Amino acid sequence: GAVVSQHPSRVICKSGTSVKIECRSLDFQATTMFWYRQFPKQSLMLMATSNEGSKATYEQGVEKDKFLINHASLTLSTLTVTSAHPEDSSFYICSATEGSQPQHFGDGTRLSIL
Amino acid sequence: AQSVTQPDIHITVSEGASLELRCNYSYGATPYLFWYVQSPGQGLQLLLKYFSGDTLVQGIKGFEAEFKRSQSSFNLRKPSVHWSDAAEYFCAVGRAYNTDKLIFGTGTRLQVFP
Numbered sequence: 618g619a620v621v622s623q624h625p626s627r628v629i630c631k632s633g634t635s636v637k638i639e640c641r642s643l644d645f646q647a648t649t650m651f652w653y654r655q656f657p658k659q660s661l662m663l664m665a666t667s668n669e670g671s672k673a674t675y676e677q678g679v680e681k682d683k684f685l686i687n688h689a690s691l692t693l694s695t696l697t698v699t700s701a702h703p704e705d706s707s708f709y710i711c712s713a714t715e716g717s718q719p720q721h722f723g724d725g726t727r728l729s730i731l
Numbered sequence: 732a733q734s735v736t737q738p739d740i741h742i743t744v745s746e747g748a749s750l751e752l753r754c755n756y757s758y759g760a761t762p763y764l765f766w767y768v769q770s771p772g773q774g775l776q777l778l779l780k781y782f783s784g785d786t787l788v789q790g791i792k793g794f795e796a797e798f799k800r801s802q803s804s805f806n807l808r809k810p811s812v813h814w815s816d817a818a819e820y821f822c823a824v825g826r827a828y829n830t831d832k833l834i835f836g837t838g839t840r841l842q843v844f845p
Contacts, residue, residue: 621774623774649831651831651833659837659838660821660835660836660837660838661775661821661833661835663832663833666831666832708772710774710775712774712775714831719765719777719780720777720833721777722767722774722775722776723774724773724774725772725773725774727772
């Protein structure tokens with residue numbers, strides 16, 4: 618149980634385009650979803666927390682207009698990187714939790730901006 | 732300030748040897764503690780967690796961890812390492828009664844030699 622699916626697993630696109638990453642909880646209702654960013658050989662840094670039906674809470678230093686998060690249902694959250702640039706290249710990982718249960722993570726999305 | 736320290740960036744062990752990965756935390760409240768494992772290019776898998784009760788917790792894949800409040804530590808152990816255990820290991824801490832906002836350590840990369 619507690620499977621989180623993240624799509625796509627890898628995306629390569631040109632600078633200036635927008636990229637959408639989906640995070641789905643497959644067998645539970647995710648009251649809260651989290652988006653993390655991981656730089657090579659570094660730890661995960663929380664970008665934002667989203668609760669279904671409400672605006673996401675962004676961590677300090679994360680541009681909310683750059684990283685748009687939508688949590689439209691209890692099983693789906695999306696992260697859109699708008700007008701992506703090479704410095705946005707990174708590994709993005711989502712996680713989901715139901716109530717007070719531990720976070721379950723997706724397999725991540727490797728984003729490469731050319 | 733809340734923080735998690737994993738002093739060992741990289742550990743190498745021989746297959747069959749015992750393993751201990753160190754984790755120290757700084758937290759103002761009663762912590763929820765977690766160990767996650769990450770294989771290359773993938774998301775995180777929960778190995779074990781500690782909320783309360785018995786300070787020695789058992790996890791998946793033969794791992795265990797011991798919570799020592801007096802030392803602010805939550806070290807991960809395995810009596811006999813398998814080659815498939817080679818991965819990145821992250822210790823994380825969250826707020827009591829709420830697993831929002833996990834704070835991760837910088838990770839320990841485990842290499843296993845045959």
